[in-house]
Amino acid sequence: MSKTTLPQLSRRDFIATTIAGAATLAAGPGLAASKTLNLLSHKVHQTVLGTGDGDLMKDWRKANDAELAFTTFDSNPLQDRLFREASLKETDYGVGxxxxxxxxxxxxxxxxPLDAYQKKDPIEDFGDIAPGLVQGMTVGGKLIGIPVRHATxxxxxNEALLEEAGIGAPPTTLEELIEQAKKTTFTSKAGTPVVGLVLASDLAVFPVMFARAFGGDFISSDFKLVPDRAAMESGLNALRGLFEAGALPRSYATTKNDDQVTWLQQGRAAFTILPFARAAQLNNPDQSKFPGKIKAVAFPGSAALKGKAPMASVVEAWAMSIPANAKDKALAWSFIREVSSKRVTLGMAINGNGPVRVSTYADAALKAKSPLAAVEAQVLATARGAFPPFPEAARAQATFLEEVQLAVLGRKPVKDAVTAMIERIKPMMPA
Known part of the structure; x- marks a missing residue:
């Protein structure tokens, strides 16, 4: 990278670089690797690869005489930095x-584009990686990323609260969920006011899930905006009915994602929608009043669709990509191949990663650690993103959520809110 294109190092970058350098020096001059692969990632991607005796990449490091240097950011700053690096004439980062x-x-x-790499030096049993995740990283017919982590x-x-309300089993249809959410809107024996369902109001995930439960969607994979208006209206009417019954918090408009976790842990809510990976946190005895009692099932579709069409839960996925301006693409692909192997995928899953391979969920070690492995694998098989990427996606999502809130809070008729979201978002859609 020339001097004219060098970005200014932030304090965080300087510290990360210093630590990486110190780690290399600590290994001793005789053990220093001849190559370094620089990676831009979230901290969790580094953590699940393990350290010390549990380092899942130690054999790869030795075989390639290479060291790994991670620079980590939170999700949005990470994407901004990655796109900025990939826009330069050349970048020192091999994998983002x-x-x-x-x-x-x-x-x-x-x-x-990774298709040629996959053809020449293929990833182990590539078909084992969930197809929906691969599709999410295929743009214009070209594969640009290899899925590595998902949150489905x-x-x-809360099984204890359901039992207290006289409910013997979790819901299998959306109608049953609504009924049970209303039934568990009560004051528990502990004297805690309970709402049936707690959801964050600032995430598109939840209204999208309710629309899909009736066979609809917000934006389909082929960019059809609200492809089934009646289904969207049914989903929003269901949410509005829950709010009117008090089965959604009165603070719904300001409820955040972290609130969902704490409310379930504290017994303030009976149901919520979260990634399966949150199970350990929800049942952590140091944080939860109900360890071992917070369980999960697939989010159910409407009874009218049962047995006819699978419910498509929302999934967010991460993938490993190689910037087109990277220096050592062969080393980058070698890293991606290793991380994508069945061995490392399983190791990362045991360390808390959402595994992208279907076969990983059948492993005895993972099933022993994660009792939700089987149901998560089932849900992942038909899951897809909340909406496809397009230039105005962030603005479209914000507009969608504005209209959803007005409908759920009863400040606008549901039909009018759906009409408004279509009219307002249509100009933002790709041609």
């Missing part, structure tokens, strides 16, 4: 972790 709802056609052009939404419930 990409979120599946970000690569528009313009952004995808910044990354190396499930329906969590």
């Amino acid at each position: 972790y990409l979120i599946d709802n970000r690569p528009t056609a313009q952004i995808a052009a910044l990354f190396e 939404q499930g329906l969590f419930y």
Whole structure:
């Protein structure tokens, strides 16, 4: 990278670089690797690869005489930095972790197409990686990222509160969920006011899930905006009915994602929708009043669709990509192949990663650690992103959520809110 293109190092970058350098020096001059692969990622991607005796990449490091240097950011700053690096004449980063709802056609052009690499030096049993995740990283017919982690939404419930309300089993249809959410809107024996269902109001995941439960969607994979208006109206009417019954918090308009976790842990809510990976946190005895009692099932579709069409839960996925301006693409692909192997995928899953391979869920070690492995694998098989990426996606999502809130809170008739979201978002849609 020339002096004219060097970005200014932030304090965080300087510290990360210093630590990486110190780690290399600590190994001793005789053990220093001849190559370094620089990676841009979230901290979690580094953590699940393990350290010390549990380092899943130690054999790869030795075989390639290479060291790994991670620079980590939170999700949005990470994507901004990755796109900025990929826009330069050349970048020192060989691998960047990409979120599946970000690569528009313009952004995808910044990354190396991986089809030729896969053909020449293929990833082990590539067909084992969930097809929906691969589709999310295929733009314009070109594969630009290899899925590495996913967060698939499930329906969590407090078994103790359901039993207290006289409910013997979790819901299998959306109608049953609504009924049970209303029934568990009560004051528990502990004296805690309980709402049936707690959801964050600032995430598109939840209204999208309710629309899909009736066979609809917000934006389909082929960019049809509200492809089934009646289904969207049914989903919003269901949410509005829950709010009117007090089965959604009165603070719904300001409820955040972290609130969902704490409310379930504290017994303030009977149901919520969260990624399956949250199970350990929800049942952590140091944080939860109900360890072992918070369980999860697939989010159910409407009774009218039962047995006819599978419910498509929302999934967010991360993938490993190679910037088109990277220096050592062969080393980058070698890293991606290793991380994508069955061995490392399983190791990362045991360390808390959402595994992208279907076969990983059948492993005895994982099933022993994660009792939700079977149901998560089932849900992942038909899951897809909340909406496909396009240049105005962030603005479209914000507009969608504005109208959803007005409808749920009863400030606008549902039909009018759906009409408004279509009219307002249509000009933002790709041609």
